[in-house]
Amino acid sequence: MTHQKLVLHILLTLSAVICLPGCDLMEYHPYDTRFSGARNINATNVERIEQATAGRKQLCFAVISDTQRWYDETHKIVDHINATEGVDFVIHCGDLTDFSLTDEFVWMRDELQRLRVPYVVALGNHDCLGTGKTVFSDMFGVFEYSFNAGNTHFAVINTNGLEFTAGAGFFGASFLYNNYTSLPATTERTVVVMHVPPGSDQFPMDRTHGYLEALEPYPAVQFAVCGHEHSTVVRHPFADGVPYYQVACADKRSYLLFHLNADGTYDYEEILL
Amino acid sequence: MIMKKFCFKSALGSLLLLALSVCPANLYATSPEAPEKPKFKELLKPNVVTVQYAGGIGCVSAGMGWERCKKRSLTELLLGHVPHYHKTQSLTTITLRQYYTPWEVKLPLPSTCKGALKLRPLTVGAYINTVLFDGDFWTHEPTSHYGGDYYRFTTRVRFALSLGQRLTYEFPEEWKHLGEAAELYYDFSANELSIISAVPNKRVTLADILSLGVGARWKF
Numbered sequence: 001m002t003h004q005k006l007v008l009h010i011l012l013t014l015s016a017v018i019c020l021p022g023c024d025l026m027e028y029h030p031y032d033t034r035f036s037g038a039r040n041i042n043a044t045n046v047e048r049i050e051q052a053t054a055g056r057k058q059l060c061f062a063v064i065s066d067t068q069r070w071y072d073e074t075h076k077i078v079d080h081i082n083a084t085e086g087v088d089f090v091i092h093c094g095d096l097t098d099f100s101l102t103d104e105f106v107w108m109r110d111e112l113q114r115l116r117v118p119y120v121v122a123l124g125n126h127d128c129l130g131t132g133k134t135v136f137s138d139m140f141g142v143f144e145y146s147f148n149a150g151n152t153h154f155a156v157i158n159t160n161g162l163e164f165t166a167g168a169g170f171f172g173a174s175f176l177y178n179n180y181t182s183l184p185a186t187t188e189r190t191v192v193v194m195h196v197p198p199g200s201d202q203f204p205m206d207r208t209h210g211y212l213e214a215l216e217p218y219p220a221v222q223f224a225v226c227g228h229e230h231s232t233v234v235r236h237p238f239a240d241g242v243p244y245y246q247v248a249c250a251d252k253r254s255y256l257l258f259h260l261n262a263d264g265t266y267d268y269e270e271i272l273l
Numbered sequence: 274m275i276m277k278k279f280c281f282k283s284a285l286g287s288l289l290l291l292a293l294s295v296c297p298a299n300l301y302a303t304s305p306e307a308p309e310k311p312k313f314k315e316l317l318k319p320n321v322v323t324v325q326y327a328g329g330i331g332c333v334s335a336g337m338g339w340e341r342c343k344k345r346s347l348t349e350l351l352l353g354h355v356p357h358y359h360k361t362q363s364l365t366t367i368t369l370r371q372y373y374t375p376w377e378v379k380l381p382l383p384s385t386c387k388g389a390l391k392l393r394p395l396t397v398g399a400y401i402n403t404v405l406f407d408g409d410f411w412t413h414e415p416t417s418h419y420g421g422d423y424y425r426f427t428t429r430v431r432f433a434l435s436l437g438q439r440l441t442y443e444f445p446e447e448w449k450h451l452g453e454a455a456e457l458y459y460d461f462s463a464n465e466l467s468i469i470s471a472v473p474n475k476r477v478t479l480a481d482i483l484s485l486g487v488g489a490r491w492k493f
Contacts, residue, residue, distance in 0.1 A: 027484035071476035
């Protein structure tokens with residue numbers, strides 16, 4: 001190689017690196033809030049769920065949670081749900097990330113986007129660090145929302161008490177009160193979705209004042225689903241006997257599959273991969 | 274908590290000491306009539322100005338550097354700016370970076386060109402980046418809030434490793450009033466949180482965690 005060619009070769013390599021297309025490599029900061037790809041996912045998927053299940057009394061949905069930093073395991077869970085017939089949608093109970101890095105949100109979103117059926121995501125406490133709240137709201141939407149799948153109302157609430165300090169009692173009560181006014185007349189039962197279960201570190205029992213009162217007018221609150229503590233457990237934290245199904249983290253390679261029946265009953269199974 | 278704080282401060286201190294006090298200034302190392310022990314004040318004088326785009330430490334970062342140890346060691350202190358990271362707010366960061374370049378290759382220049390063109394095919398580096406002036410980030414999670422050991426990491430400070438290359442043009446004698454040299458460089462870096470995300474997961478690849486930074490240096 002002549003000298004001129006060598007210099008040209010090196011300069012070309014340098015300029016190719018500098019002008020690399022895509023620019024995903026050109027990161028400004030791990031907590032920079034810029035990201036490419038799908039945004040406002042919850043609202044988009046809620047619309048898909050409501051359209052696909054309109055008028056139905058029978059539903060089947062999967063619940064996953066705490067997938068943070070378990071990308072390979074989440075990949076397998078997504079594959080399994082995709083191969084399961086009859087699933088209408090998937091609920092993720094929060095903690096998509098461990099450190100709230102923007103890259104973590106993108107990696108986990110790209111795994112979940114592989115789901116054949118629509119999915120919705122609740123906010124987890126690990127998604128609230130640094131600029132996590134901003135990225136979460138850009139990528140998925142508001143922290144508290146609700147949707148109607150057939151005759152069932154799903155209220156997704158924020159129970160990350162340490163990340164949202166606002167006096168004593170339940171800080172999400174105002175959402176439940178306001179949300180009730182927009183409940184469709186066809187609602188026959190209610191399912192509550194949250195990240196931290198009542199009685200846990202971020203949502204201790206002494207901060208649940210106002211929670212049951214706000215939930216009281218909702219028709220037939222059958223059960224709640226939650227995550228946070230990384231194991232599959234069923235609890236009955238309140239005297240009303242409503243079960244709270246806690247879903248294990250992705251590391252346990254497990255998820256819950258709920259079947260809501262037309263006669264108003266339901267059953268569920270834990271799927272272990 | 275106290276222990277952690279102590280360790281962080283001493284890590285910063287050690288890096289500075291390593292770069293500034295152990296290595297004699299290149300100027301003196303090559304000049305036969307120079308005094309054997311350069312004055313401490315001389316050692317503190319920066320001899321590099323750096324501007325960088327991206328690379329995980331800001332959109333645009335700028336600062337100064339100290340090139341020592343026969344130009345094998347470079348220590349830099351940079352201020353970085355991330356615009357609109359939080360809708361309307363911007364983010365300011367500070368980076369302390371240490372490079373080591375084991376060797377350099379002199380590249381041929383056409384006979385009409387004066388000066389010297391040198392490639393450093395490998396630069397290895399490490400940096401500490403800290404977010405300044407923002408309440409959303411903590412070095413130690415607030416004890417009052419989380420009890421002190423809930424998340425067990427810092428959102429404010431990142432540690433990263435980097436690999437890259439440099440192309441340096443050393444000015445000919447008649448240009449020396451402009452300085453010693455000009456340099457273009459790039460680095461691929463990965464921070465510690467990305468590395469621990471990628472290690473146990475096949476789905477997270479090296480390309481996913483790398484961040485590219487490109488920049489220019491003026492040496493005087």
